[in-house]
Amino acid sequence: MKKKILVIDDDLNVRDYLVSLFTDNGYEVSVAGDVKEGYAQAKKVKPDLITLDIEMPGEWGPRFYRQLAQDSELKNIPVIVISGLSGHQYAVVKAVASISKPFDRDKLLKIVKETLN
Numbered sequence: 001m002k003k004k005i006l007v008i009d010d011d012l013n014v015r016d017y018l019v020s021l022f023t024d025n026g027y028e029v030s031v032a033g034d035v036k037e038g039y040a041q042a043k044k045v046k047p048d049l050i051t052l053d054i055e056m057p058g059e060w061g062p063r064f065y066r067q068l069a070q071d072s073e074l075k076n077i078p079v080i081v082i083s084g085l086s087g088h089q090y091a092v093v094k095a096v097a098s099i100s101k102p103f104d105r106d107k108l109l110k111i112v113k114e115t116l117n
Contacts (some may be wrong), residue, residue, distance in 0.1 A: 002028040003116045006047035008038035008064065009082070010056040014101070018051060018082075021105055022112070035059040039067055042074050048116055052092070054083040065092045078115045082108070 005027045007018045015031050022029045030045045032038035034056050042050065050068075054061040061081065068074050081092050084101040092098070097111045 002026060003049065004028045004030065004045055004047040005112070006030045006032065006038065006041055006045065006050045008032045008035070008041075008050060008056075008061070009053040010034060011053070014053070014082070021109070025109060025112075027112075035061065035064040035067075038064055042068065042077070043071075046073070047077060049112060050077055050079045051082050052079050052095075054081060054092075055085045062092055065095075069094070080108070080111060080115070 005022050007015055007029060009015050009018070010033050015033070019029045019031060030041050030047065032041045035058060052061045052064065061083070065079060068077065068079070078096045079092060081095045081098040082101060082103060083098070096115050099108060
C-alpha cells in the first residue's frame with residue numbers, strides 16, 4: 001500500500017512541485033493551501049507524513065502542529081517543516097526535520113524515506 005503524504009503550503013508552485021516529486025517517487029499525495037484545510041485533510045486521509053509550511057495566511061504552521069499534537073488520532077504523524085522563514089527550525093521543535101526553501105529535493109526525499117520506513 002502506498003504511503004500517504006499531506007503537503008500544507010500556501011504557495012501553489014511549491015505545492016505542485018512537492019506533489020510531482022512525491023508522486024514520482026511512489027507516494028500518494030494530498031494538498032492543502034492553509035492550516036484549516038490542512039487539518040480537515042489530515043482528519044480525512046490520515047496521512048503517514050505531513051510537510052508543513054510555517055508562514056501562511058490566516059493561521060501559522062505552529063498552530064496547526066499544536067492542534068495535531070492534541071488529536072489522539074493524528075498526534076503521531078511525523079511532520080517535516082519546509083519554510084523560507086529564518087529561524088523556522090525553532091517553530092515546531094518536535095518536527096522530524098526542518099528544511100529551508102529553496103530546498104534540495106534529494107535531501108528532502110532522503111528524510112521522507114527514512115521517516116516512512
